[in-house]
Amino acid sequence: MKFYFFHLMPWPDLPADFSDKSKHPSAWVTLSNRFYDPEKGHLLYNRYLDELEYAEKLGFDGVCVNEHHQNAYGTMPAPNIMAAALLRRTSRMKIAIVGNGLPLRDHPLRVAEEIAMLDVISSGRIISGFVRGIGDEYYSMGINPTFSQERFREAHDLIIQSWTRPGPFAFDGKHYKVRYVNVWPRPLQKPYPPIWIPGFGSKETVEWCADPSRKYAYLAVFMPDHLVKWFFDAYREAAQGFGYEPSPYQMGHLFPIYVARTDRQAFEEAGEHVLWLYHKGLRHKWEMFFPPGYTSVPSMRRIIGFAHELNWETMDVKELNERGYCLIGSVETVRERLVKYIRELNFGLLLPLLHFGDMPHDRTIKNMELFASEVMPFLKREFKAMEEKWSQAA
Amino acid sequence: MTAHEELVEVRGAHIRVLRAGSGEPLVYLHSFLGEASWLPFFDLLSRSFTVYVPAHPGFSGSEGLERVDTFHDMVFHYADLFDEIGLEKPYIVGLSLGGWLAAEVAVHYSHRVRKLVLIDAMGLHVAGHFIPDMFAANPSETRALCFTNPDSELAHSFVSDAPSPEMLDLMLTARQASARVAWNPYLHDPKLQDRLYRVSAPTLILWGETDRLIPLEHGRLYEQNINGARLSIVKGCGHLPPLERPDETARYVLEFLNS
Numbered sequence: 001m002k003f004y005f006f007h008l009m010p011w012p013d014l015p016a017d018f019s020d021k022s023k024h025p026s027a028w029v030t031l032s033n034r035f036y037d038p039e040k041g042h043l044l045y046n047r048y049l050d051e052l053e054y055a056e057k058l059g060f061d062g063v064c065v066n067e068h069h070q071n072a073y074g075t076m077p078a079p080n081i082m083a084a085a086l087l088r089r090t091s092r093m094k095i096a097i098v099g100n101g102l103p104l105r106d107h108p109l110r111v112a113e114e115i116a117m118l119d120v121i122s123s124g125r126i127i128s129g130f131v132r133g134i135g136d137e138y139y140s141m142g143i144n145p146t147f148s149q150e151r152f153r154e155a156h157d158l159i160i161q162s163w164t165r166p167g168p169f170a171f172d173g174k175h176y177k178v179r180y181v182n183v184w185p186r187p188l189q190k191p192y193p194p195i196w197i198p199g200f201g202s203k204e205t206v207e208w209c210a211d212p213s214r215k216y217a218y219l220a221v222f223m224p225d226h227l228v229k230w231f232f233d234a235y236r237e238a239a240q241g242f243g244y245e246p247s248p249y250q251m252g253h254l255f256p257i258y259v260a261r262t263d264r265q266a267f268e269e270a271g272e273h274v275l276w277l278y279h280k281g282l283r284h285k286w287e288m289f290f291p292p293g294y295t296s297v298p299s300m301r302r303i304i305g306f307a308h309e310l311n312w313e314t315m316d317v318k319e320l321n322e323r324g325y326c327l328i329g330s331v332e333t334v335r336e337r338l339v340k341y342i343r344e345l346n347f348g349l350l351l352p353l354l355h356f357g358d359m360p361h362d363r364t365i366k367n368m369e370l371f372a373s374e375v376m377p378f379l380k381r382e383f384k385a386m387e388e389k390w391s392q393a394a
Numbered sequence: 395m396t397a398h399e400e401l402v403e404v405r406g407a408h409i410r411v412l413r414a415g416s417g418e419p420l421v422y423l424h425s426f427l428g429e430a431s432w433l434p435f436f437d438l439l440s441r442s443f444t445v446y447v448p449a450h451p452g453f454s455g456s457e458g459l460e461r462v463d464t465f466h467d468m469v470f471h472y473a474d475l476f477d478e479i480g481l482e483k484p485y486i487v488g489l490s491l492g493g494w495l496a497a498e499v500a501v502h503y504s505h506r507v508r509k510l511v512l513i514d515a516m517g518l519h520v521a522g523h524f525i526p527d528m529f530a531a532n533p534s535e536t537r538a539l540c541f542t543n544p545d546s547e548l549a550h551s552f553v554s555d556a557p558s559p560e561m562l563d564l565m566l567t568a569r570q571a572s573a574r575v576a577w578n579p580y581l582h583d584p585k586l587q588d589r590l591y592r593v594s595a596p597t598l599i600l601w602g603e604t605d606r607l608i609p610l611e612h613g614r615l616y617e618q619n620i621n622g623a624r625l626s627i628v629k630g631c632g633h634l635p636p637l638e639r640p641d642e643t644a645r646y647v648l649e650f651l652n653s
Contacts, residue, residue, distance in 0.1 A: 029530075139530060144577040146570055147463075287530050292573035297566045304562070 001342065001383045003376050004096055005055040005368065006064040006254055006351045008074040009048045009082075010281055011036060012358035018280060026285045028071040028136040035072070045075075047361055052086055054365065056093040058372035064254075064351055067099025067131065070140040073281035080114045087122045094125050098198055098219070101133030103148045104141050108155035108176060112162040112183050119187040128193040129219075130156055134200075135291045136284060146293030151175050153208075163192040196252065202299050203234055210238035210246065217349060219252040222282075224309060225324035225341075228253060232345050247390045252349030253341070256326040256356045259334045259370045266328045269363060271317040274326050276357025278312035326356075331374040338375065339382055348386055350379070395440060397432040397447070404474045407458030411479070412447040415440025418508070419484040420651070421476075422447045423492030425634065426516075426528070426576075427540075427552055428568035430454035435636040438644035442652065443485065448475060450495070452571030454564060465575045465583055469498045476506060485651055486595075487511040489636055490608070491572055497586065497616070500593040507595040511647055512616055514602050514633050516581040520611045525581060528607060529573055539607045540633040552637065581608070590619040597623040598650040600643065602631035 015035055018024050024031060052063045065082040068074035076082050079099035086095055095118075100111045119126040132152045138145040154173045158181070161171065167182030187193055198219040199205045209216040218235050220228040232251050239246040256277060258270035295303065312320070321328050327337055338350070354371055355364040380387070397414040412432055420443035424430050430449035439445045451471055452459030462468055472495065476484065485508045488496025493515025500507045526539055536553045537544035554561055576582075597620045601613035610627070617625040626646050628635045635643040 139527075142578045144573065146574040146577065285530065285532070287532050292529055292577075293570040297563065297570065300566055301559075301562070 001379045001386065002061040002249065002349050003379075004062045004064050004094070004252075004349065004351045005052065005060045006066070006098075006353045007048060007052055007355055008066060008068075008281075008353065009045070009076050010277075010357060011041075011044075011072040011075050012276070013037070013040065014072060014280055021283070025283070026136070026288065027073050027281050027283045029139045029285075029288055031072055033070070036075075041075070048355075049082070049085055049089075051355060051361070051364055051368070052082075053089050054368065055372075056090045058368055059376065060093060060372065062094030062096055062125075062127065064096040064098050064129075066097075066129075067101050067133070069101075069104070069133070069137045071136065080118060083118050083126065084121075087118060087125070090125075092125075094127055095122065096127035096129060096196060098129035098196060099131060100129070101131050101137065102155035102159075103151035104133045104137055104143055105155070108158045109162060109178065109181065109183060111155070112159040113185075115159075115193060116163065116183060116185050116187040119189055119193050120185045124187075124189040124193070126187075126189070126193045127196055129196040129198065130159075131198055132294075134289065135294050136288045138291045138294060139288050144293075145291040147175070148294050149296075160192065163187050198254070199231060202295065203231075204296070204299070206231055206234045207238040210235050210242060210250070212239075212242045212244060215246070215250055217250050217252050219254050219349070219351065221254050222325060223255075227306070227309070228324065228341075229345055232347060236346075248346050248348030248386055249390055251345070251347035252351055253345070253347055254351035255324070255353060257334065257352040257354060257371065258326070258328045258367055259331055259375060260367075261330060261370075263329045263333055266330060266333075267317060270326075270328045270359075270367075273357035273359040273363075274317050274320060274328065278315065278320055278325065281357060282312060331370065334371075334375055335378055338379060342379070342383060348383075348390065395432075395437050397436070402448075402475065402478050404458065404471060404478055405461070407451060407461070408456065409451070409458065409475060410449040410455045411475075412436075413444065415443055415445045417443045419444050419446060419481050421481065421484045421486050423472075423486065423488035423495045424450065424453070425490030425492055426568060426572040427490075427634075428453035428564055428571075429552065429637065430456075433637065433640065435640035435644055438640060439487075439647065442648060446479065446481070446484070450492075450571065452574065453568050459571055459574060462571075462574055465494075465498060466502075468495055468575060469502050472499050473503055473506070482506070483508045485509050485511075487513065487647060488515060489513045490633060491516055491576065491581075493517065494576075494582075494586075497590065497593070498583070500595055500597075501586070501589045502592075504592050504594040507593075509651055510593065510595045510597040511600060511650065512597065512613075513600045513635055513643070514605050514608050515599075515612070515616060516576065516608055517583060517586050518612050518615050519579070519582045519584060519587075520609075520615055523609055523611050525609075526607060528581075529569070529577065542602075542604060542630060542632040542638060548637065552634075587615065587619055590616070591621065593620045593623075596650075598646070599623055599625040600635060600646055601625060601627050602633055602635050602638070603627050603629050604631065605633045607633045 065079045162183040168180040195216040260266035397412040401408040449456040493512040494517030537549040541549035
């Protein structure tokens with residue numbers, strides 16, 4: 001098992017009347033940035049970075065930074081900047097960048113260059129995520145969502161080629177045409193940094209990740225148990241269709257985890273912050289969450305079929321916990337449920353979101369410490385066989 | 395009246411076309427809602443004309459969206475479709491997105507348009523006039539933008555809160571195909587206004603007085619930029635006069651086409 005501490009860096013100070021949905025239909029796109037206070041932001045960014053740096057001391061395999069635009073849910077519009085800030089203050093752990101939103105950027109070669117720089121500076125500690133960005137961000141950036149999928153695939157191809165083919169060479173795509181592709185620096189890891197792809201709702205993405213030419217790790221993000229299973233099964237099935245057995249490190253599970261001495265204490269301490277995440281931070285306008293053409297019509301039909309599952313605001317902490325949208329409990333509870341998960345779903349990357357919502361610093365540190373001392377080593381021992389069998393692939 | 399439905403193949407894509415009536419050919423270009431089912435408005439026109447109602451690529455059972463990257467691909471598609479059906483110089487009536495399309499066809503192929511009717515047409519940008527974001531609108535907001543009476547059965551029949559699977563497909567595909575060509579620049583082509591001088595067909599601009607999506611100022615701008623065009627206003631009507639006021643709208647259109 002590999003453990004990556006995931007941070008969203010939310011903006012916790014929402015307007016006092018935020019519970020009024022008619023006034024504030026979303027924490028995205030239309031929530032005014034006058035609610036952002038840069039003086040407070042200065043303290044908050046540095047506090048959040050301290051938490052990420054501390055993960056190395058606690059023995060995490062790495063941390064994840066991520067990319068979201070113009071919202072209160074996550075204030076890291078430029079994840080490469082966060083990675084750069086962390087690199088020079090850490091020496092061992094990996095830094096997974098779960099951006100970059102390729103179709104949201106004007107030029108994919110900027111991503112290729114930045115990731116290569118980070119990889120060289122850090123001596124190969126970078127994991128490069130590629131994402132399409134969520135629906136709302138197509139509104140925020142004015143990018144046509146109906147081209148999102150094809151821009152993503154083409155930008156990906158250009159970046160991978162720029163890292164693997166000796167330059168200069170010409171790239172002649174539909175969206176990107178470059179006569180002289182010749183990226184300096186080249187990434188340090190060979191052939192290039194590991195690629196992670198967070199997914200949400202699309203089976204096509206799973207199959208694309210599983211392709212033997214890629215074998216990218218697929219990350220299930222904030223999904224209830226049965227959907228995580230559905231996607232990991234789809235991944236295995238796709239890999240088997242390609243004629244290979246996928247490594248558990250090709251599958252990752254990202255969701256909020258809070259651990260305390262007792263179940264009761266855990267719920268008391270984490271409850272309000274989980275609700276902040278699911279009732280406030282993730283408050284979207286449906287039409288903005290799913291802009292036209294961002295998802296294929298068949299996938300859209302399927303998503304509408306399970307739309308009631310995304311109706312987080314009607315779920316209380318207990319229900320969110322039971323459905324697998326979060327995991328809150330004592331050391332024993334958390335260990336037990338994770339062991340069950342990992343056995344059933346056979347995945348090797350766990351990306352616990354150990355800070356969420358408006359959780360204060362001391363509580364975050366307590367959660368990180370307890371997870372790192374009581375849960376992480378336990379699971380590493382429990383799944384030692386996985387490590388031995390697949391260490392090559394990790 | 396029963397319309398004849400056929401699939402016309404245009405460069406390998408099947409295009410759904412409804413046809414009824416007799417007389418000279420008239421092509422109706424539908425709005426962003428994809429209303430390519432037979433409507434009372436078409437009945438009224440088909441008493442004097444052979445009315446063709448094609449579904450644009452990607453809408454209402456028509457294929458071919460993968461070849462559409464820009465609005466101009468839609469325009470070329472219509473040149474191809476006219477060739478395929480054998481329409482040399484039809485009358486063209488376009489509503490909303492279809493009105494924009496009609497204007498573009500008349501700019502690019504001015505010799506192939508007998509007369510032009512633009513109804514609450516998208517396509518222009520009026521400085522200082524804000525067009526609401528229809529892509530972000532939920533069904534209830536969409537009805538409020540488009541219909542004089544958003545709670546009417548008529549409004550719900552085109553934009554439903556609880557659509558049947560067929561209706562849902564229609565709504566999802568129409569939304570996707572509209573965004574493909576009209577997301578950004580939003581519902582217009584910045585170059586269109588300057589090109590409208592090329593329209594040579596006699597032109598009627600027809601506008602719903604209280605259109606909340608594409609306000610009347612856009613109609614006036616079309617009127618100012620197309621030679622000899624005149625603007626008629628459908629009093630107290632919203633964005634979709636042929637749907638909301640078929641009789642009155644057809645009267646305006648027929649009077650103009652027959653004059």
